[in-house]
Amino acid sequence: MTTRAxxxxxxxTLVDSNYRHVHAWSQAFALVGRPVDAWxxxxxxGMDSGLLLNELLGEEAAELGPRAxxxxxxxxxxxxxxxxxLNGARxxxxxxxxRGHAVVLATSAPEDELATLRDALQVDEFVSLSTSSEDVGTxxxxxxxxxxxxxxxxxxxxxxxxxxxxxxxVEAAARAGVKCVALxxxxxxxxxxxxxxxxxxxxxxxxxxxxxxxxxx
Amino acid sequence: MTTRAxxxxxxxTLVDSNYRHVHAWSQAFALVGRPVDAWxxxxxxGMDSGLLLNELLGEEAAELGPRAxxxxxxxxxxxxxxxxxLNGARxxxxxxxxRGHAVVLATSAPEDELATLRDALQVDEFVSLSTSSEDVGTxxxxxxxxxxxxxxxxxxxxxxxxxxxxxxxVEAAARAGVKCVALxxxxxxxxxxxxxxxxxxxxxxxxxxxxxxxxxx
Numbered sequence: 377m378t379t380r381a382x383x384x385x386x387x388x389t390l391v392d393s394n395y396r397h398v399h400a401w402s403q404a405f406a407l408v409g410r411p412v413d414a415w416x417x418x419x420x421x422g423m424d425s426g427l428l429l430n431e432l433l434g435e436e437a438a439e440l441g442p443r444a445x446x447x448x449x450x451x452x453x454x455x456x457x458x459x460x461x462l463n464g465a466r467x468x469x470x471x472x473x474x475r476g477h478a479v480v481l482a483t484s485a486p487e488d489e490l491a492t493l494r495d496a497l498q499v500d501e502f503v504s505l506s507t508s509s510e511d512v513g514t515x516x517x518x519x520x521x522x523x524x525x526x527x528x529x530x531x532x533x534x535x536x537x538x539x540x541x542x543x544x545x546v547e548a549a550a551r552a553g554v555k556c557v558a559l560x561x562x563x564x565x566x567x568x569x570x571x572x573x574x575x576x577x578x579x580x581x582x583x584x585x586x587x588x589x590x591x592x593x
Numbered sequence: 594m595t596t597r598a599x600x601x602x603x604x605x606t607l608v609d610s611n612y613r614h615v616h617a618w619s620q621a622f623a624l625v626g627r628p629v630d631a632w633x634x635x636x637x638x639g640m641d642s643g644l645l646l647n648e649l650l651g652e653e654a655a656e657l658g659p660r661a662x663x664x665x666x667x668x669x670x671x672x673x674x675x676x677x678x679l680n681g682a683r684x685x686x687x688x689x690x691x692r693g694h695a696v697v698l699a700t701s702a703p704e705d706e707l708a709t710l711r712d713a714l715q716v717d718e719f720v721s722l723s724t725s726s727e728d729v730g731t732x733x734x735x736x737x738x739x740x741x742x743x744x745x746x747x748x749x750x751x752x753x754x755x756x757x758x759x760x761x762x763v764e765a766a767a768r769a770g771v772k773c774v775a776l777x778x779x780x781x782x783x784x785x786x787x788x789x790x791x792x793x794x795x796x797x798x799x800x801x802x803x804x805x806x807x808x809x810x
Contacts, residue, residue, distance in 0.1 A: 388632075395631035399616050406675070413679055413797065414612035415605075415780040458623070462630055563632040567784035580630065 379592055381478040381504075381529040383522065383554065385540035386493045387422065387485060388562025390465040390581060393493065394421050394541070395563065396455040397448075404447035405432070408440045418563060422542030424484065424515035452489070459496040462561045464582025466499050471585060472592070473502035481506035482525035482538065484515030505529065516544040519552035526552065537592055539584070543572035557591055559584060596809055598695040598721075598746040600739065600771065602757035603710045604639065604702060605779025607682040607798060610710065611638050611758070612780065613672040614665075621664035622649070625657045635780060639759030641701065641732035669706070676713040679778045681799025683716050688802060689809070690719035698723035699742035699755065701732030722746065733761040736768035743769065754809055756801070760789035774808055776801060 388394035398418045405412045412432045420428045429441040472479050479502055483490060486509045494500060505528050512520040526536055533553035540546060541562025549556035550573050558574035559581065560566055566577040576591050578584040584591060605611035615635045622629045629649045637645045642665075646658040689696050696719050700707060703726045711717060722745050729737040743753055750770035757763060758779030766773035767790050775791035776798065777783055783794040793808050795801040801808060 392630050392632075395612065395615055395619065395635070398612055402612065411677055413609050413778060415609075415778050415797075418612070418780050460628055561630060561632050563635050563780065565782035565785040567788060568782040571784060580632075 378535065379477055379537055380535040381480055381526070381531045381537075382472045382592060383480045383482040383525050383529075383536055383538045383549075384469070385422070385538070385542075385545045386481055386483040386490070386497075388462075388541035389539055389545075389559055390462060390469070391493050391496050392460050392462050392561070393456065394418070396459070397421050397452060400448045400451035400455055401428075401432075401444075403451045404444045407447055408444045410436055410440055410444075422516060422540070422544040422562065424518065426514065427517075449486075453492075456489075456492050456496075459492060461497050461581075462559075463580045464585050465497065465580075468581040468585045469497070469499045469502050471588060477592075478504040478529050478531070480504055480525045480529050480536075482521055483507060484509045484512055484521045516542075517547035517551070519548050519550075522548050522552035522554055526554070543568065546572040546574050557584065595752065596694055596754055597752040598697055598743070598748045598754075599689045599809060600697045600699040600742050600746075600753055600755045600766075601686070602639070602755070602759075602762045603698055603700040603707070603714075605679075605758035606756055606762075606776055607679060607686070607698075608710050608713050609677050609679050609778070610673065611635070613676070614638050614669060617665045617668035617672055618645075618649075618661075620668045621661045624664055625661045627653055627657055627661075639733060639757070639761040639779065641735065643731065644734075666703075670709075673706075673709050673713075676709060678714050678798075679776075680797045681802050682714065682797075685798040685802045686714070686716045686719050688805060694809075695721040695746050695748070697721055697742045697746050697753075699738055700724060701726045701729055701738045733759075734764035734768070736765050739765050739769035739771055743771070760785065763789040763791050774801065 401417045429437045490508045511524045536554050538549035538554045538556045541559045546556045555575050557576045558569035561580040569577045618634045646654045707725045728741045753771050755766035755771045755773045758776045763773045772792050774793045775786035778797040786794045
């Protein structure tokens with residue numbers, strides 16, 4: 377099979393934003409009176425935000441979730457003014473486009489967050505299409521966002537590779553039948569990513585770029 | 594052998610502070626003009642700060658390190674006003690003391706940070722002794738801090754258990770001949786901790802407490 381499209385998660389995969397999400401959720405949960413240990417927040421990052429709230433707030437998700445989500449949005453917006461691409465992210469996107477593969481940003485971030493992420497990345501001219509939270513009911517680990525991305529790109533699952541940084545990415549890709557390459561740049565360890573089912577694990581976009589042929593062709 | 598002393602790392606093991614350190618270092622590195630991807634900072638947390646600076650700044654450590662360290666100290670102090678114990682941390686320390694084992698805080702945090710951590714923990718009456726950065730030249734993964742803790746507690750390596758959350762803890766304990774039990778609460782994955790040499794890995798202090806007999810007796 378030949379790769380025709382490369383589907384990218386964005387948070388933690390192309391942009392150095394995961395730890396800012398952890399920080400923003402941490403502040404939000406403390407303010408609603410239900411503090412959550414930071415490592416548990418980190419482990420839930422990349423998951424659909426409704427699922428994240430259920431996971432971290434349990435029975436109190438219905439009562440406290442909406443306010444926590446609103447506070448997270450506000451704190452994250454404050455913290456995301458100086459977001460930076462991860463090491464090699466721009467170069468990797470450009471190389472995918474140069475090789476003639478479609479670059480698909482397959483994220484379920486809300487539209488306003490996606491705009492901020494794209495501003496940080498500055499690779500719009502190389503991006504074929506992108507998805508957002510508007511496109512699916514439930515985000516990762518459900519495979520819906522991956523399927524939407526495949527349909528829009530007009531490629532079969534076996535013609536695509538998904539690049540992500542969390543076990544939720546790996547699971548969503550697997551459930552959509554797409555091979556997942558994982559990066560450590562979101563803060564999840566390599567062994568955890570292999571264990572979740574990643575085909576390859578590299579440090580960050582620059583490391584993947586250095587192993588392009590064996591990974592993405 | 595019988596356990597006579599339990600040596601605790603503090604940051605990420607008893608107090609939910611690792612992600613605040615990541616945030617503070619992240620801001621510090623950006624301000625000195627040499628931003629570092631957050632996951633690399635996280636992976637270096639728990640390491641001696643001089644080694645951390647060498648690891649993350651490379652050749653620029655000598656020039657930029659002192660200023661980055663000063664900024665980290667300032668940002669971390671601001672961020673540590675509302676530090677919280679990790680889930681079950683107080684209960685675990687109390688149980689160790691109740692069973693007649695010495696509770697040793699074996700950290701190489703600076704004295705001022707240690708005071709803040711102890712304020713957050715509120716378990717001083719159960720702590721036999723503690724170490725700080727004043728006690729050793731180079732902190733973890735060098736085994737010095739573990740050896741100092743053993744000497745002060747008057748126990749042999751085989752009579753102690755070290756509890757930590759990072760691969761640097763596991764390495765330092767191993768080099769001092771002390772069995773290390775690791776917790777996921779600092780944000781390092783269980784497989785990574787086992788791979789580093791941890792004898793047991795539990796989620797957090799509460800989870801360790803639930804498995805006390807098999808782990809610490």
